[in-house]
Amino acid sequence: MIELIGAEKTYPGGVRALRGVDLRVAAGELVAIVGPSGSGKSTMLHLIGTLDRPSAGTVRIAGHDVAGLDDAGLAELRARHIGFVFQSFHLSEHLSALGNVADGLLYAGVRRGERTRRAAEALRRVGLGHRLDHRPGQLSGGEKQRVAVARAIVGEPALLLADEPTGNLDSAAGAEVLAILRRLHGDGTTVAVITHDNEVAAAAPRRIRLRDGRIV
Amino acid sequence: MRLAASDVILVGVEGLRSRPARALLSALGVAIGIATMVAVVGISASSRADLLDQLDRLGTGLLRVAPGDTVFGGAARLPKTATRMVRAVEAVESVASTGLTGVPAYRTGHIPQARTAGLLVQAATADLLGTLKTPLRRGLWLNAATERQRAVVLGGLAAGRLGAGPGDQVWIGGQWWTVVGVLDNSTLAPEIDRSVLIGFPAAERYLAFDGHPTTIYTRAADEHVVGVRDVLARTVSPEHPEEVKVSRPSDALAARAAATDAFTGVLLGVGAVALLVGGVGVANTMVISVLERRREIGLRRALGATRGQVRTQFLTESLLLSCLGGAAGAGCGAAVTLGFAVWRDLHAVIPLWALGGGLAATLLVGAVAGIFPAMRAARLPPTLALATA
Ligand SMILES: Nc1ncnc2c1ncn2[C@@H]1O[C@H](COP(=O)(O)OP(=O)(O)O)[C@@H](O)[C@H]1O
Ligand SMILES: [Mg+2]
Numbered sequence: 001m002i003e004l005i006g007a008e009k010t011y012p013g014g015v016r017a018l019r020g021v022d023l024r025v026a027a028g029e030l031v032a033i034v035g036p037s038g039s040g041k042s043t044m045l046h047l048i049g050t051l052d053r054p055s056a057g058t059v060r061i062a063g064h065d066v067a068g069l070d071d072a073g074l075a076e077l078r079a080r081h082i083g084f085v086f087q088s089f090h091l092s093e094h095l096s097a098l099g100n101v102a103d104g105l106l107y108a109g110v111r112r113g114e115r116t117r118r119a120a121e122a123l124r125r126v127g128l129g130h131r132l133d134h135r136p137g138q139l140s141g142g143e144k145q146r147v148a149v150a151r152a153i154v155g156e157p158a159l160l161l162a163d164e165p166t167g168n169l170d171s172a173a174g175a176e177v178l179a180i181l182r183r184l185h186g187d188g189t190t191v192a193v194i195t196h197d198n199e200v201a202a203a204a205p206r207r208i209r210l211r212d213g214r215i216v
Numbered sequence: 217m218r219l220a221a222s223d224v225i226l227v228g229v230e231g232l233r234s235r236p237a238r239a240l241l242s243a244l245g246v247a248i249g250i251a252t253m254v255a256v257v258g259i260s261a262s263s264r265a266d267l268l269d270q271l272d273r274l275g276t277g278l279l280r281v282a283p284g285d286t287v288f289g290g291a292a293r294l295p296k297t298a299t300r301m302v303r304a305v306e307a308v309e310s311v312a313s314t315g316l317t318g319v320p321a322y323r324t325g326h327i328p329q330a331r332t333a334g335l336l337v338q339a340a341t342a343d344l345l346g347t348l349k350t351p352l353r354r355g356l357w358l359n360a361a362t363e364r365q366r367a368v369v370l371g372g373l374a375a376g377r378l379g380a381g382p383g384d385q386v387w388i389g390g391q392w393w394t395v396v397g398v399l400d401n402s403t404l405a406p407e408i409d410r411s412v413l414i415g416f417p418a419a420e421r422y423l424a425f426d427g428h429p430t431t432i433y434t435r436a437a438d439e440h441v442v443g444v445r446d447v448l449a450r451t452v453s454p455e456h457p458e459e460v461k462v463s464r465p466s467d468a469l470a471a472r473a474a475a476t477d478a479f480t481g482v483l484l485g486v487g488a489v490a491l492l493v494g495g496v497g498v499a500n501t502m503v504i505s506v507l508e509r510r511r512e513i514g515l516r517r518a519l520g521a522t523r524g525q526v527r528t529q530f531l532t533e534s535l536l537l538s539c540l541g542g543a544a545g546a547g548c549g550a551a552v553t554l555g556f557a558v559w560r561d562l563h564a565v566i567p568l569w570a571l572g573g574g575l576a577a578t579l580l581v582g583a584v585a586g587i588f589p590a591m592r593a594a595r596l597p598p599t600l601a602l603a604t605a
Contacts (some may be wrong), residue, residue: 018243046599049518051514051517051518051597051598051599052597052598052601059343071522071523071524072522072524075517075521075522075525076316076520076521078517078519078520079519079520079521084518084519086602087296090512090514090515090602092230092234092512093234094230094233095230096236099443103519104519106219106227106516106519106520106521107219107516107519107520107521107522107525108520109218111220112220112222112223112226151519153494
């Protein structure tokens with residue numbers, strides 16, 4: 001599902017965030033990515049999520065070599081195969097939970113009525129069936145992150161990427177979100193989650209430790 | 217993967233709805249520009265249509281002959297025979313004349329001499345109304361009998377000033393005269409509006425009028441009018457043609473119709489400047505919007521939006537903004553035109569090209585204002601956009 005071969009990332013200004021990373025993650029795995037701040041975790045997740053291209057090396061996602069795809073091709077890959085969850089939810093304050101989740105299907109070519117129907121279903125799956133019409137401002141942090149998870153999975157992606165999804169949550173809310181991720185993994189979704197939480201990392205079947213842009 | 221047009225619009229509307237006050241204010245700028253342009257074109261087209269309509273109705277064949285100045289600087293007089301001479305000119309269809317008596321008219325005998333209300337008591341020949349195409353508003357025009365009696369017909373304005381109508385009495389030259397009729401507006405000869413008209417025989421008999429006409433009106437077929445005009449001065453005063461002034465009253469109307477064009481041009485320029493300022497406002501709003509919404513842009517890219525879709529989204533917002541303003545502006549401009557038309561008693565004319573031009577200008581403003589911010593939004597790397605937490 002994920003294949004990095006000698007992946008490098010050097011940011012403009014000369015920061016070498018990734019230095020030759022080799023990584024294979026098979027379909028259906030759940031991996032925890034850990035490492036100190038600044039070690040290149042987010043950078044690696046961005047490469048995996050095709051939000052950025054490597055400076056050198058190969059990135060292959062769901063069988064597609066990123067180098068061989070143009071902007072539209074990458075966008076389609078993200079729309080159909082990859083779901084993202086971010087530390088700071090990135091929800092629109094002007095839309096209801098349902099509207100926010102439905103936008104997860106906007107670029108996948110799904111019609112409006114169908115988007116809304118599937119969004120309601122995804123919200124029920126994360127236990128928010130009773131909050132469809134609430135706006136983010138009316139939800140707790142844990143509920144917001146669950147809305148963001150629902151948005152990430154509404155298109156039923158094969159790959160779910162989460163960058164410190166529990167970083168802004170208290171432990172109870174964080175545990176709920178992680179339970180949902182684990183359940184998705186149980187349903188067959190490949191999940192890669194960046195975390196600072198040692199307990200979470202310990203509980204994951206596989207850990208990838210980064211330091212100074214290298215896997216250790 | 218292309219978005220349905222309805223989704224493109226929906227996302228655009230959503231973007232504007234998130235900051236409604238700002239959207240309305242920047243749309244207002246465009247609205248003011250478009251409203252100005254539509255109103256300017258509408259008002260001038262309405263006035264112009266009305267002037268051309270009047271020209272059509274009144275024709276361009278009327279000529280006005282009046283005495284000028286003598287070579288010695290004194291006031292010239294038209295000979296008593298002038299009217300008859302003009303009637304003999306080939307292609308002349310009708311001739312009428314008026315003669316200033318120099319006597320004021322009053323509503324009663326008790327009004328002080330100074331308050332003459334600017335009304336001219338004039339002798340008039342029977343064919344005056346036909347020549348000027350001035351309709352009678354009420355009562356009767358002078359006939360062979362009443363032009364010898366103390367009977368008057370009031371010009372439209374004179375009737376209002378005197379507050380008199382048919383059957384009323386007015387005080388002229390120390391005697392009571394009876395009003396027999398009131399005229400409508402005399403567009404080609406506004407001096408008639410201010411006149412109190414009596415017959416030539418009555419003027420000579422009761423007011424010691426000398427019988428010299430002071431103005432001759434003559435009408436020729438439109439195509440002959442230039443030829444007639446060229447011979448009129450010599451016909452009226454063979455010895456001193458230079459002391460005769462000949463004019464064509466319809467020229468003033470035509471000039472006014474033409475002047476609306478120049479006026480429209482200037483005001484359209486003002487409207488265009490307003491629109492330009494409105495466009496700058498829209499561009500400014502879009503630039504700020506792109507800066508503020510980097511996270512949203514990054515998120516949309518993560519959800520699978522292509523660069524083109526992000527560009528389209530912001531361009532759509534810009535176009536929606538300007539179209540919102542354009543529609544409101546066109547509505548206001550049309551309303552102003554309608555109000556003006558009602559006020560001035562005209563038919564409101566809003567040319568289709570003005571609305572089409574307004575629409576085109578609106579789209580152009582929206583596109584130009586939106587294209588650069590939209591391109592900037594599309595170029596934002598998704599990671600950078602998401603990093604601004
Ligand atoms: N857009 C960027 N431009 C320049 N340097 C960056 C950028 N993003 C990250 N970096 C740098 O790359 C290194 C790795 O960052 P990151 O992948 O965010 O680490 P982590 O997520 O493990 O904290 C850091 O030194 C960071 O400062
Ligand atoms: Mg990070």
